Amino acid sequence: MLNLFKPRPTSYAVRLSDTETTFTVKRGESLLSSALSAGIKWPFKCKVGSCGTCKCKLIDGKIKAQLDFGYVLDMSEIQDGYILACQSILKSDIQVSVNLTK
Amino acid sequence: MKFYVNARYLIVPFMSLIAIAGILIGGSFAWVGVALFGLNTIIDTLTKNIHLPADFDETGESYGIKGFQYAVMFLMLPVFIVLQLVLAYRIFQYTSLTPIETAAFLGVSYEVGTSGLNLIGATLSSGLWAGLGIIYGHELSHNKKEGFFVSRLIMALSGASHFTYAHVYNHHLDLGHEDDAATAPRGRNIYAHAWLSHMGQSRFSYNLEKERLSKRGSSALHFDNRWILGYLYSLPSIVLFVWAGGLIGVAALFSVWVIANFLLEALNFMGHYGLIRTEGAVEHRHSWDNDSVFTSWFFIEIGRQCDHHVRGETYFWELDDVEGPNYGIGYFSLFVLTLIPPLFKAYVQKHLDNWDEKYASSEEKVIAAQFS
Numbered sequence: 001m002l003n004l005f006k007p008r009p010t011s012y013a014v015r016l017s018d019t020e021t022t023f024t025v026k027r028g029e030s031l032l033s034s035a036l037s038a039g040i041k042w043p044f045k046c047k048v049g050s051c052g053t054c055k056c057k058l059i060d061g062k063i064k065a066q067l068d069f070g071y072v073l074d075m076s077e078i079q080d081g082y083i084l085a086c087q088s089i090l091k092s093d094i095q096v097s098v099n100l101t102k
Numbered sequence: 103m104k105f106y107v108n109a110r111y112l113i114v115p116f117m118s119l120i121a122i123a124g125i126l127i128g129g130s131f132a133w134v135g136v137a138l139f140g141l142n143t144i145i146d147t148l149t150k151n152i153h154l155p156a157d158f159d160e161t162g163e164s165y166g167i168k169g170f171q172y173a174v175m176f177l178m179l180p181v182f183i184v185l186q187l188v189l190a191y192r193i194f195q196y197t198s199l200t201p202i203e204t205a206a207f208l209g210v211s212y213e214v215g216t217s218g219l220n221l222i223g224a225t226l227s228s229g230l231w232a233g234l235g236i237i238y239g240h241e242l243s244h245n246k247k248e249g250f251f252v253s254r255l256i257m258a259l260s261g262a263s264h265f266t267y268a269h270v271y272n273h274h275l276d277l278g279h280e281d282d283a284a285t286a287p288r289g290r291n292i293y294a295h296a297w298l299s300h301m302g303q304s305r306f307s308y309n310l311e312k313e314r315l316s317k318r319g320s321s322a323l324h325f326d327n328r329w330i331l332g333y334l335y336s337l338p339s340i341v342l343f344v345w346a347g348g349l350i351g352v353a354a355l356f357s358v359w360v361i362a363n364f365l366l367e368a369l370n371f372m373g374h375y376g377l378i379r380t381e382g383a384v385e386h387r388h389s390w391d392n393d394s395v396f397t398s399w400f401f402i403e404i405g406r407q408c409d410h411h412v413r414g415e416t417y418f419w420e421l422d423d424v425e426g427p428n429y430g431i432g433y434f435s436l437f438v439l440t441l442i443p444p445l446f447k448a449y450v451q452k453h454l455d456n457w458d459e460k461y462a463s464s465e466e467k468v469i470a471a472q473f474s
Contacts, residue, residue: 048244048270
């Protein structure tokens with residue numbers, strides 16, 4: 001109950017496990033748009049959650065999915081922690097793994 | 103500046119309320135929604151040469167207030183529900199043979215009962231303004247979960263809840279390609295497109311659900327099938343109109359749905375007619391912009407298709423002119439042309455020729471040549 005009155009962070013930190021790169025994501029912004037703003041060459045195509053190009057693996061932390069990932073990702077991918085960066089809003093600091101060479 | 107930027111997108115909410123008031127007042131006022139549509143066509147045509155860029159402050163931040171714009175879009179759901187309720191109320195009066203007489207409420211006189219002719223006016227008004235709900239259904243389909251659900255409900259009022267999924271997972275991905283039902287190939291007219299696009303998107307939405315459920319090991323006939331659920335969201339409208347007027351009620355609701363879906367498909371038709379995309383990412387050249395001032399404000403920038411399809415995550419008030427293919431006139435004016443296919447064909451040809459020459463890639467030119 002008291003958590004309701006705790007001030008929420010205005011941004012969260014993201015660490016890319018493969019490159020040790022870090023950047024911040026403002027509350028309410030998507031992981032993809034913040035990564036692109038930070039100059040990271042994150043693969044993407046549609047930005048609306050339909051192509052799957054921006055998928056990455058959530059290693060640690062919490063996100064809130066804006067659309068159902070089940071249309072684009074397989075069940076096994078979802079169970080393995082894969083998420084769509086363009087449809088992910090952060091709920092904590094996170095660590096992700098993404099293939100930036102796609 | 104903030105007030106100006108946010109208030110200019112209130113034309114549809116304001117006019118929707120006028121259309122509702124017209125049906126409630128009754129008599130020839132039931133036609134107000136139709137008259138407004140005509141008036142808008144005139145304004146749009148007269149202002150076709152005014153094109154304004156999006157407004158940003160000196161730091162590059164938009165003047166749009168997200169909380170306000172979202173509140174308006176969410177509030178449009180009850181507005182469209184009320185639009186159906188007032189039409190049902192008039193149908194009930196007509197079928198129960200309520201005598202036509204004048205009464206007053208808070209000093210405003212209105213007509214109790216309705217003639218058949220004015221009921222047609224009320225039905226046409228409802229259809230046209232329900233159809234304009236598309237602009238909110240569309241914008242909310244691209245945003246957070248809550249917005250996505252409201253989008254589904256708004257579209258369900260027009261029997262088109264499948265649109266929300268088909269738009270995101272089909273149209274945005276396959277734009278300009280034959281796999282996208284919403285992209286009209288060269289030579290198709292708006293009437294054929296309205297049917298083919300509607301059915302194609304619904305079929306896509308069904309197959310999308312079937313595939314999603316099969317990944318979970320479930321059958322397509324499942325309570326979580328969102329294609330089925332979408333049509334179930336339309337059930338309250340059907341029950342309301344059957345109750346209000348039996349067969350006449352069903353005919354009126356069917357008319358509203360046909361008009362609303364025709365407008366939805368007209369927007370798809372105008373947004374991408376004849377454009378071609380081969381493999382690769384969607385680029386500005388794969389959409390037509392319609393960004394004359396009245397179209398921009400009225401349709402909450404849905405006419406900035408070139409920017410929207412490249413930055414699908416961007417709020418409508420931040421979309422801008424990206425110097426993509428542009429018809430040069432607004433949606434209302436172009437819509438009138440599309441209704442007369444030979445006229446539209448003659449008008450659009452020079453724009454297609456220009457697209458082939460200036461925008462198309464070499465692969466796209468090869469496909470374009472097959473159409474000519």
